[in-house]
Amino acid sequence: MAKIPVAVVGASGYGGVQLVRLILGHPYLELVYLGGDSSAGQEFADIYPHLGHQLHCVVEPVDAQVIARKAQVVFLSLPNGVAPGLVPDLLAQGCQVFDLSADYRFRDMQIYQTWYGIERTDGAVAAKAVYGLPELYRESLVNATLVGCPGCYPTASLLALAPLLRQGLVAWDSIVIDAKSGTSGGGRQAKTHLLLAEADNSISAYGVGRHRHRPEIEQVCGDLAGQPVKVQFTPHLVPMVRGILATVYAQVRDPGLTTEDLLLIYQAFYRGKPWVRVLPPGVYPHTKWAWGTNMCYLGLELDPHTDRVIVISAIDNLLKGQAGQAVQCLNISRGWPETTGLPQLSFYP
């Protein structure tokens, strides 16, 4: 089979470099274009020398016409608000687009505009986008032309919650998500709070009661529950580079349920889904287990003292939480095995 030509826009960023790494190892893809902004004109190998022996390519200024002439598949790994300037043109010229930002994740454009503070005029295009969480929206991804890939916190949280919501096992208003992220979740741009001197030896909450991933999580929870769901979501920055650990709490409706019952329900829900691993009783995931992989690990417990279920979810924010999931979506959209070209084993220890 001839390899499919692929563009990565935002190649100098953390999501971009993960995409480059994955595409170089993917049997059906060929990297033909790297795009960027301040890095345009630079050799990619000067930005990421550890990939220099694999790739001799200059980062180009972003131009939809040039991209569409070279590539059939386009990954956009850009700050929020940039993709809408490219996507309508790319789609019109026949490209298949996977956007890693929040720009194509929301069905209700008003919610996006409120939370992101960005005016949009491409509502008709956005309405056609598929939410790229394959474990929940697999059928819609087949032959999809525009995929809005989820955020890292929503991926970890929603995979933890999905079986509970789909089967109506918990009180809708009882969900609390306490999540921790490594600093790469903030991207590669210089930001004071991500300096080693600020972030090291310290854990802090941020966006308390107002983080923009809350409405994204609630959109999907609503799909699963078949009715609106409100969640309490608190993210934390922790002194590590990669990983998300989300601990999710919810009140079970039937106090007769046990941990063993729930584990059986989770195992059945994720059977045949290669990127989610439900752990045995009493085992709870470490973020290191997911390092460098596209895996999501889930461990859970039902606490009979409070009748709350506690689900712990671990992913690598740059892979299952970002670039890896985008490649998983591409695999599904093209009918390839969804594990194609994606790492399964962690670098740990």
Ligand SMILES: NC(=O)C1=CN([C@@H]2O[C@H](COP(=O)(O)OP(=O)(O)OC[C@H]3O[C@@H](n4cnc5c(N)ncnc54)[C@H](OP(=O)(O)O)[C@@H]3O)[C@@H](O)[C@H]2O)C=CC1
């Ligand atoms: N980091 C994470 O864990 C996750 C991030 N995301 C989302 O993915 C997207 C990318 O994130 P991340 O990789 O962390 O970001 P980075 O800040 O690391 O990279 C951003 C990239 O966008 C490029 N860029 C910025 N402005 C423009 C522009 N106007 N035109 C063209 N290119 C531009 C930069 O290029 P240059 O260097 O040349 O200026 C850089 O390559 C974001 O929307 C983020 O919210 C989603 C899930 C997880």
Ligand SMILES: CC(=O)N[C@@H](CCC(=O)OP(=O)(O)O)C(=O)O
């Ligand atoms: C640690 C850290 O800063 N994490 C980022 C999450 C990145 C992300 O997924 O953001 P988008 O939804 O905009 O794509 C944050 O909380 O803003």
